Amino acid sequence: MNISVDEKKSREGTANREVLMKGLLRQLRAEIISGVWEPGKRLPEQELCREYNVSRTPLRDALKELEREGLVMITPFSGATVTPVRGTDLEDRFQVLRSIEQFAAELLAQDGSKTAVEKLSRLQERMDECIKNQDITGYYRLNDDFHVTLVQECGNTALADMHAVAMSHIARARKIVNEYEGVDHSGSCEHWGIIQMIEMKSPLLAVEYVRTHLVNISENVLRKIVIL
DSSP states (O other): OOOOOHHHHHHHHHHHHHHHHHHHHHHHHHHHHHHHSSOOOOOOHHHHHHHHOOOHHHHHHHHHHHHHSSSSSTTTTTTEOOOOHHHHHHHHHHHHHHHHHHHHHHHHHHHHHHHHHHHHHHHHHHHHHHHHTOOOHHHHHHHHHHHHHHTTTTTTTHHHHHHHHHHHHHHHHHHHTTTTTTOHHHHHHHHEEEEEEEHHHHHHHHHHHHHHHHHHHHHHHHHHHOOO
């Protein structure tokens, strides 16, 4: 099938806009999670367009996606505002996260994925170093990488996409909580347990270790979010 020059340019333009949008989406999501844009803050379109040297179209596409993810709220004539961190919403996100990570651990443990075990072990070793050095920021950054890797190693893109949305909300809440606490040593032991169950090809125990770990995290975060 022959494609006209105009149609080819149109397709290339659409593809470029998609690339721009995804780049903006990743950047803005990361800034919301890290607290650059705090809950209740408005995201000024003109300022962001100048900062990232983009037109309003890809920026608005990115903001619409962030609204779909629940990180911003768009209102007519006011634009996009970062949503507050709510305990009830977080509880729902934790339930989704548990379901996804338990399924991921089960899949990986069925064949004792060596690649997953190696990657997760390297991450946990680096986390243990952060514990020794009291590097709280580094520890929790690697902790997020651990959970993302657990799911990504399944090779299921749809699962990873759903996980990323849930993780963005939980990482944002933990960022707030972590400012008031140190490193939780029990999390390291639980991670090593998950790795061991995957390596031993024990799906049922891998699922149980993940469930216990995430229940402990959710109870800790939700309790402290309410206090704050």
